Amino acid sequence: MTMSPLSKITLDGRDFLVKRDDKIDKYLSGNKYRKLYTLLNTPKNRYKTIISYGGMQSNAMLAIAAICKVKGWEFLYYTKPLSKKLHSEIEDNLFHSLSLGMKHTEIEFELYRSFVASLSLSNDEYTLVVDQGGAHRSAKEGLEVLADEIRAQNLEVKSVATPSGTGTTALYLALALPEYKVYTTPCVGDVTYLREQMSALAEIPSNLIILEPQKKYHFAKLYDEFYEIYEKLKSAGIEFDLLYAPAMWMALMSQTEESVLYIHSGGVTGNVSMCERYKRRR
Ligand SMILES: *Cc1c(COP(=O)(O)O)cnc(C)c1O
Numbered sequence: 001m002t003m004s005p006l007s008k009i010t011l012d013g014r015d016f017l018v019k020r021d022d023k024i025d026k027y028l029s030g031n032k033y034r035k036l037y038t039l040l041n042t043p044k045n046r047y048k049t050i051i052s053y054g055g056m057q058s059n060a061m062l063a064i065a066a067i068c069k070v071k072g073w074e075f076l077y078y079t080k081p082l083s084k085k086l087h088s089e090i091e092d093n094l095f096h097s098l099s100l101g102m103k104h105t106e107i108e109f110e111l112y113r114s115f116v117a118s119l120s121l122s123n124d125e126y127t128l129v130v131d132q133g134g135a136h137r138s139a140k141e142g143l144e145v146l147a148d149e150i151r152a153q154n155l156e157v158k159s160v161a162t163p164s165g166t167g168t169t170a171l172y173l174a175l176a177l178p179e180y181k182v183y184t185t186p187c188v189g190d191v192t193y194l195r196e197q198m199s200a201l202a203e204i205p206s207n208l209i210i211l212e213p214q215k216k217y218h219f220a221k222l223y224d225e226f227y228e229i230y231e232k233l234k235s236a237g238i239e240f241d242l243l244y245a246p247a248m249w250m251a252l253m254s255q256t257e258e259s260v261l262y263i264h265s266g267g268v269t270g271n272v273s274m275c276e277r278y279k280r281r282r
Contacts, residue, residue, distance in 0.1 A: 003149045006070065006261075009236050017157060018238055019150065022264040025066065027096060030266015031162065031169040032063035035134045035141025044071045047128050053078040053116050054132035057093045059267045061240075064130060065097040074103070075247065081106045092273040135166035135197060143169065146263070149178035155261060162263040163187050163248035164210075167198040169265065174208035183260065185211045185251040187244045188219040212253035219243070225250065227278050241267030242274040
């Protein structure tokens with residue numbers, strides 16, 4: 001695997017560098033590539049089946065589906081029942097995952113919690129359960145590889161930024177890059193929740209700076225200002241995801257001044273279904 005390239009982007013007159021982890025692979029890209037690096041480098045004969053669960057448009061789901069396809073592993077994925085809303089023909093993350101061979105099962109709402117809890121209990125040594133969000137210590141290795149790439153690119157900038165869900169990516173990146181400032185912002189829950197998630201994995205280092213969003217955003221809801229900054233970035237030359245990137249860019253623009261290297265966290269394939277939702281709303 002060669003290093004992901006760098007691009008420049010100008011947003012409202014301010015220049016940024018972007019590490020193009022979105023370019024790594026169509027399906028296995030961004031921070032899911034980094035977080036699943038260890039799994040990707042696991043020998044084929046180690047597992048027969050990978051099991052996971054969560055959102056029906058999850059970027060992690062698609063990334064795991066891509067790895068299982070390459071490895072020849074069976075991939076079982078569980079979600080709550082799909083909404084009955086016109087499931088159209090669009091090529092969303094679920095569509096791509098199914099075409100990569102994922103086996104999808106819907107679990108009734110009432111049973112979902114206990115079903116998910118039971119998943120890790122009943123498995124043989126050739127089965128791996130990947131928990132939702134991938135907040136796991138095994139993510140460390142792939143983020144050390146990213147840190148090495150950033151160092152090898154020998155840049156003037158000494159600040160990087162990447163948005164957080166579980167915070168796994170930002171935390172391990174900050175630990176692996178102590179000589180850089182690492183900015184992040186919570187896109188799922190608030191700052192307190194993000195700190196809790198991170199602290200469960202490791203002690204939060206002082207070079208990791210969590211920027212507080214200016215307003216309370218709910219994950220996967222639609223916001224005009226998110227779509228606006230997405231469009232601006234896109235016309236400036238780079239497409240970012242609509243779930244995480246907008247909040248990070250907004251926080252960077254309002255709360256930082258120095259040169260920043262933005263680590264593209266991928267997720268662009270999820271935009272088809274998000275754009276569909278924004279369009280329907282208009
Ligand atoms: C999963 C994801 C994140 C959040 O990653 P964490 O390690 O859970 O913080 C950010 N951006 C995109 C595009 C993602 O798919």
